Amino acid sequence: MQEGGAQPTGSSTGNPHAARDHARAQGGTRVEAMPVLPASAADGWPQDVADADKVWAETLAAGGYAGKILARGTRLELTDLAGDGCVSLLAFNREMPTERLNVADTVKIQWNGYLGEGRFLLTDMGRVLFSILADEAGTHDTFCGASNAAGNARKYGSGDNYGPHPNARDRFRLGVAKFGLGVRDVHPCITLFKGARIGADGTIAPEIGPFAPGRRVVLRAEMEVIVVLANCPHVLDPRPEYAVSPVRLRAWRGPVAGGDDALRNSTPEALRAFLNTEDYYNR
Amino acid sequence: MDIAAGPLVLDETVPARAPWMHGVARGQTLEIIDLEGNQAVDFLLYAAADDAERYSAQDTVAMQGNIFLRKGSVLYSSEGNPMMRIVDTNVAYHDTIGGACSCESNTLRYGHHTKAQHACVDNFLEANARAGRGKRDMVSNINWFMNVPVEGDGTLGIVDGISAPGLSVRLEALMDVVAVVSNCPQINNPCNGFNPTAVRMIIRA
Numbered sequence A: 001m002q003e004g005g006a007q008p009t010g011s012s013t014g015n016p017h018a019a020r021d022h023a024r025a026q027g028g029t030r031v032e033a034m035p036v037l038p039a040s041a042a043d044g045w046p047q048d049v050a051d052a053d054k055v056w057a058e059t060l061a062a063g064g065y066a067g068k069i070l071a072r073g074t075r076l077e078l079t080d081l082a083g084d085g086c087v088s089l090l091a092f093n094r095e096m097p098t099e100r101l102n103v104a105d106t107v108k109i110q111w112n113g114y115l116g117e118g119r120f121l122l123t124d125m126g127r128v129l130f131s132i133l134a135d136e137a138g139t140h141d142t143f144c145g146a147s148n149a150a151g152n153a154r155k156y157g158s159g160d161n162y163g164p165h166p167n168a169r170d171r172f173r174l175g176v177a178k179f180g181l182g183v184r185d186v187h188p189c190i191t192l193f194k195g196a197r198i199g200a201d202g203t204i205a206p207e208i209g210p211f212a213p214g215r216r217v218v219l220r221a222e223m224e225v226i227v228v229l230a231n232c233p234h235v236l237d238p239r240p241e242y243a244v245s246p247v248r249l250r251a252w253r254g255p256v257a258g259g260d261d262a263l264r265n266s267t268p269e270a271l272r273a274f275l276n277t278e279d280y281y282n283r
Numbered sequence B: 001m002d003i004a005a006g007p008l009v010l011d012e013t014v015p016a017r018a019p020w021m022h023g024v025a026r027g028q029t030l031e032i033i034d035l036e037g038n039q040a041v042d043f044l045l046y047a048a049a050d051d052a053e054r055y056s057a058q059d060t061v062a063m064q065g066n067i068f069l070r071k072g073s074v075l076y077s078s079e080g081n082p083m084m085r086i087v088d089t090n091v092a093y094h095d096t097i098g099g100a101c102s103c104e105s106n107t108l109r110y111g112h113h114t115k116a117q118h119a120c121v122d123n124f125l126e127a128n129a130r131a132g133r134g135k136r137d138m139v140s141n142i143n144w145f146m147n148v149p150v151e152g153d154g155t156l157g158i159v160d161g162i163s164a165p166g167l168s169v170r171l172e173a174l175m176d177v178v179a180v181v182s183n184c185p186q187i188n189n190p191c192n193g194f195n196p197t198a199v200r201m202i203i204r205a
Helices: A017-025 A103-109 A149-156 A168-177 A269-278 B057-064 B104-109 B120-129
Strands: A054-060 A065-070 A076-079 A087-093 A121-122 A130-133 A191-192 A194-196 A204-207 A215-221 A224-233 A247-252 B008-014 B019-024 B028-036 B043-048 B074-076 B081-087 B142-143 B167-173 B177-183 B199-204
Touching: A017 B167, A054 A065, A054 A076, A065 A168, A065 A247, A065 B142, A087 A168, A103 A121, A121 A269, A130 A224, A130 A269, A130 B008, A149 A269, A168 A224, A191 A269, A194 B074, A269 B104, B008 B019, B019 B028, B028 B043, B043 B081, B043 B120, B104 B120
Parallel strands: none
Antiparallel strands: A054 A247, A065 A224, A076 A215, A076 A247, A087 A191, A087 A224, A121 A130, A130 A215, A194 A204, B008 B199, B019 B177, B028 B167, B028 B199, B043 B142, B043 B177, B074 B081, B081 B167
């Protein structure tokens, strides 16, 4: 290698003091897709949420990912701000992440493949990870899973995390790594805001939109969970361009489902899943 | 179905309710024969070179735009690579969405009185443990010979089978794979005709 070149005259980052000032001057910048800390400083909360209960305020970038530990009873609201969000979701039992979302059990045990208000997400251990308290979208996908590097490379010319067209699976790799988890922990996912309908012959009809802006989904954590989200175009999105828009996340503490909770008691399978969950924390 | 060709590598009968695991090299075929009819065969695949890469139900159904596996279907991995291809089958379609029964899911579907019954997840865990794999390596599996229709409103379920004695599926390995099977012990739904039976596995070069 050659000797380094001369410093540019008048550089604002030519010495550590100047570089520190330069870095610090960037603080306070606001962009659309970012976390807001503390969460209570963010806008866009439901009216009745107390500041002390606000635990997560972040807008997930187009192509971005995020994760969070949520306490039992926490509500997680996702808002498809511009109508083209596509949020794939992984979820784990925080204290024992080998227990995690099981998509096959989720659809089999509810006798239905379509998610919506009143349905729940199950672990492989017969317990409830999340309930769906509200759903203004109605277009969600339990079948098609996450995009991957090979598929994004075919569709968009690239699929790498370092490029302009990241894929959901590699977003998940990074997302779970932040919780000490690895590629074996990246399990079959569900996807919110983009749908998949199944024909009588098994054909998958994707529901891609774009949809009306502002559709919301509210989940309730029924266990202490790690949730990891990736916001990348749906794997069956037919559009040639990498089309996805930011999604707003708001989470706040709330009460754990009580014995009279309507969703808990909605079906025999739901009741037994909640009983299993309550039994797990009965220690 | 066409008669299988190629030198015989392995011909084993998996007893009712039992696990099974075996490698299938690229270019070899694995034939699974439903000896007595309507016996669900729960099935996972791992790449022999790196078992962090495994069969992905979601990649497989997304790639073919259909949830059913039929003659010609390609089984894709979690990294989007082709693992096996259905060379032939004389059953109309096979299941990708029903997953494996477990002691825990049995408590939800049928009641806590079924908790102690043997289940596919326990077979998968036992077979995988011999290869150093654990619970993190469990993903949505294929159910050969199992019938899970989806109705217009999303209602789905395991219903009476469409297989029959002697029907089979034959797969060609497109990479070196390890196949892990649970010969399903379920007795609370019609996936095994309420009577788990043996199946036969034939590998040819």
